[in-house]
Ligand SMILES: Cc1cc2nc3c(=O)[nH]c(=O)nc-3n(C[C@H](O)[C@H](O)[C@H](O)COP(=O)(O)OP(=O)(O)OC[C@H]3O[C@@H](n4cnc5c(N)ncnc54)[C@H](O)[C@@H]3O)c2cc1C
Ligand code: FES
């Protein structure tokens with residue numbers, strides 16, 4: 360690890376001031392679960408670490424007047440896993456309680472995972488899958504960014520030095536009847552090799568909204584459009600899990616060819632099976 | 648360099664440390680508590696797990712500065728009573744080392760139920776992973792006193808053991824859960840006693 364100066368602000372505005380004062384050599388440290396690994400092998404070597412540990416304003420969960428669920432960027436997985444959310448928001452707690460391992464969840468934060476933007480992490484897929492927005496504070500003020508503008512197509516985020524992610528805003532419970540997250544990983548504490556988020560709103564047995572997002576296999580999560588086209592307005596029974604999942608694999612990775620390398624064939628099969636599982640789990644609820 | 652104070656197993660420890668000092672190094676080198684092991688330094692093996700105010704962390708992936716002013720419990724904190732010096736390993740016969748704890752003069756009541764269960768279920772061989780295993784298991788069982796075997800396996804997913812094959816560790820988790828359910832008071836470390844008691 361290279362030497363650094365450790366700064367301990369107590370308010371978000373102070374964080375931004377410190378980031379600006381030491382740009383571009385200053386970095387936020389939230390839980391440090393990702394950052395410290397990079398600093399140890401020197402792939403990351405910030406000269407200033409601005410700690411969110413004492414910025415209590417960035418921790419915790421509140422409901423906005425709009426019904427949105429606003430989760431502070433420095434809220435840990437462990438805290439979120441213990442929350443008793445209503446409706447589809449329960450899937451947020453479930454995702455946070457079923458990634459990495461127990462000790463990593465104590466330190467790791469939802470904001471850290473979004474900013475690290477590793478495609479195999481669960482939070483970028485979940486955020487994209489339900490269309491949550493990301494609230495960012497900088498010296499210029501507050502702005503709200505959609506996932507498609509936050510996560511860059513080639514990987515990474517659109518955050519600039521001096522930007523602080525303050526909260527992730529999840530849509531209200533009414534937005535979806537059910538949200539299902541499925542993933543495949545080698546060992547329990549490994550990051551996903553393929554993941555799928557299915558967000559579905561059903562009214563009177565008819566699909567009012569459906570978002571299918573595949574994570575971990577592309578530099579940023581892929582929102583599937585063509586493979587789910589025409590389903591809105593149809594009865595839930597019209598969803599054919601196998602057909603949709605096969606189409607999603609093609610949409611994410613391109614058409615199958617006879618000389619696909621083995622890893623691509625493997626990814627294809629994983630996308631199909633996690634997507635199938637998500638579709639079956641999601642449609643079982645409104646059907647019954 | 649920076650002055651940092653961390654309470655470790657009830658003792659206030661202050662050190663002047665490099666900012667880069669990991670909590671693991673603070674515990675081992677500044678506080679001199681070597682029960683917490685360094686297995687990988689990259690948050691993969693779990694040997695370094697300790698509690699920070701009741702929450703379990705991998706101390707190799709946390710800066711000492713991140714927990715400045717807070718309280719940490721290490722494996723040594725689980726059985727305060729047993730901190731009397733054990734004879735140096737080389738002066739003991741192997742039979743002595745493998746003899747039951749009782750024969751070594753240890754009172755099982757001094758041990759945390761998870762430690763007793765690890766001993767009784769033979770849940771360790773070389774013992775390198777054990778401090779981390781025990782800390783994570785204790786932390787988990789306090790949250791979920793009625794786990795299934797699968798729950799226990801998932802709880803220790805971040806802890807690697809190269810020796811046991813995990814079966815006996817899961818056995819120990821189940822046994823400890825049962826003990827902790829029947830004697831809830833035993834699940835907490837025994838209160839510190841003045842030194843002259845020993
Ligand atoms: C052993 C292990 C297993 C793991 N397994 C999984 C897994 O299965 N699934 C999964 O999804 N993840 C997994 N992770 C990754 C984990 O989710 C992330 O490391 C963690 O959530 C990141 O959060 P953090 O608070 O520790 O971020 P940090 O490490 O503190 O920060 C990460 C990056 O984001 C920046 N940053 C953090 N917060 C902000 C903010 N508010 N504003 C601006 N920038 C910010 C930092 O500067 C840094 O560049 C694993 C990690 C480990 C060590
Ligand atoms: S030494 Fe900390 S997890 Fe391996």
Ligand code: FES
Nearest residue numbers: 772774808809810
């Ligand atoms: S007992 Fe040897 S590593 Fe677990």
